[in-house]
Amino acid sequence: MASTGKLNGTTMLLYVDTVAVSSTTSHSLSFEMATRDATTKSSSGNEEVLPGLRSWGIDFDSMVAFDDAKGYEELRALINGRTEVTLLFTTTDSGDPRWSGKAYLTSISMDAAVEDTVTMSGSFKGTGELTAGVIT
Secondary structure (H helix, E strand, O other): OOOOOOOOHHHOEEEEOOEEOOOEEEEEEEEEEEEEEOOOHHHOOOOOEEEEEEEEEEEEEEEOOOOOOOOHHHHHHHHHOOOEEEEEEEOOOOOOEEEEEEEEEEEEEEEOOOOOOOEEEEEEEEEEEEEEEEOO
16 A cells, blocks of 8 residues: 555665665655757847756665675775666555666765764766666
8 A cells, every 4th residue: 555644754665676775774865957059139138948857866864784695895886897887766555656677886985983873875876867767
């Protein structure tokens, strides 16, 4: 049954090639559309634009545990290998929306402050279309 009411962010998960990114604390999915200049002399000094390329990406924050299935080393290896992966951003409830597409991990960083939990952050850049569907 599909989720109802305001959605609790804890229910949203990020999967890389069918395995959830370990110990995540937040994710953000973004869509963008670039514009291209269409300004002419008859635009009366106003900028005019037309639609351009669309793009998407997913950023995440996570705690670090070296024994996690999709932890820091596994993700870092994606950059070294220039590896294309399949991302899935969804809940586990049937009837809820799900977004999936191919992407590359473009950045990853690890932070380790004194007497604090070690964390990592990363960004995936989509390649091609991000498709929307429903969990069945």
